[in-house]
Amino acid sequence: MSMDFEQIISILPYDPPFHFVDELLHLDTEGAEGTYTFSEDLDFYRGHFRNQPVTPGVILTECCAQIGLVCLGIFLQQKENPGSIEGRGVAMSSSHMEFYKPVFPGEKVVVRSKKQYFRFGKLKCEVRMYNAKNELVSKGELSGMIKVEKDE
Amino acid sequence: MAHAQRYEQLKALMTPYLPEDVNPDEISPESHFINELNINSAHLVDIILDVEDTFDIRLENEDMDAMQTVKDALEIIDSKLRNQD
Numbered sequence: 040m041s042m043d044f045e046q047i048i049s050i051l052p053y054d055p056p057f058h059f060v061d062e063l064l065h066l067d068t069e070g071a072e073g074t075y076t077f078s079e080d081l082d083f084y085r086g087h088f089r090n091q092p093v094t095p096g097v098i099l100t101e102c103c104a105q106i107g108l109v110c111l112g113i114f115l116q117q118k119e120n121p122g123s124i125e126g127r128g129v130a131m132s133s134s135h136m137e138f139y140k141p142v143f144p145g146e147k148v149v150v151r152s153k154k155q156y157f158r159f160g161k162l163k164c165e166v167r168m169y170n171a172k173n174e175l176v177s178k179g180e181l182s183g184m185i186k187v188e189k190d191e
Numbered sequence: 192m193a194h195a196q197r198y199e200q201l202k203a204l205m206t207p208y209l210p211e212d213v214n215p216d217e218i219s220p221e222s223h224f225i226n227e228l229n230i231n232s233a234h235l236v237d238i239i240l241d242v243e244d245t246f247d248i249r250l251e252n253e254d255m256d257a258m259q260t261v262k263d264a265l266e267i268i269d270s271k272l273r274n275q276d
Contacts, residue, residue, distance in 0.1 A: 130233075
């Protein structure tokens with residue numbers, strides 16, 4: 040039994056101002072695809088940069104991670120352990136990203152991820168982010184732990 | 192392949208995942224991967240994947256749960272290899 044896309048978005052452990060997934064377009068055991076539009080109202084534009092708002096690379100990385108790594112990870116974890124929604128934990132363990140183009144306030148991006156492996160709760164993905172003109176904005180590798188929490 | 196040799200191989204493949212404040216000389220059979228060697232859970236998975244490749248064995252989730260110390264890991268490697276013979 041697999042979960043539908045809206046269900047996965049609804050159980051993501053994020054809330055504004057740190058929720059960077061609007062819509063999942065595709066999700067299977069090999070990868071995820073989703074979109075996010077960076078609202079002009081996002082608070083960090085006031086300071087990054089002064090009088091010249093540009094989306095910070097760490098935020099682009101986070102957006103890639105939420106769509107490409109966490110949505111996919113929850114989907115895969117759910118396939119392995121159906122029903123175990125309670126106590127799920129996610130943690131990014133490594134990121135290596137390259138940035139090619141700026142993303143300005145109001146821009147919509149598409150993130151696509153490709154699974155490299157998911158074993159022992161660790162998911163490693165290749166991720167790519169594209170802008171509305173379908174230009175590659177960023178790409179890289181992200182890893183994280185997607186686990187049912189155990190008391191330690 | 193002797194047990195002692197496997198211990199040296201295991202130590203060698205763990206070394207890149209040690210944090211900077213842990214000296215590879217501090218590894219002993221009793222060392223606890225997470226509590227003593229400060230290896231994080233993501234790197235523990237990397238070590239386990241390297242163990243699979245190095246010793247040509249397949250490990251399961253239960254094996255990972257049982258691998259608390261270096262000695263635990265060696266025993267699991269030994270038993271997997273024995274079962275292959």
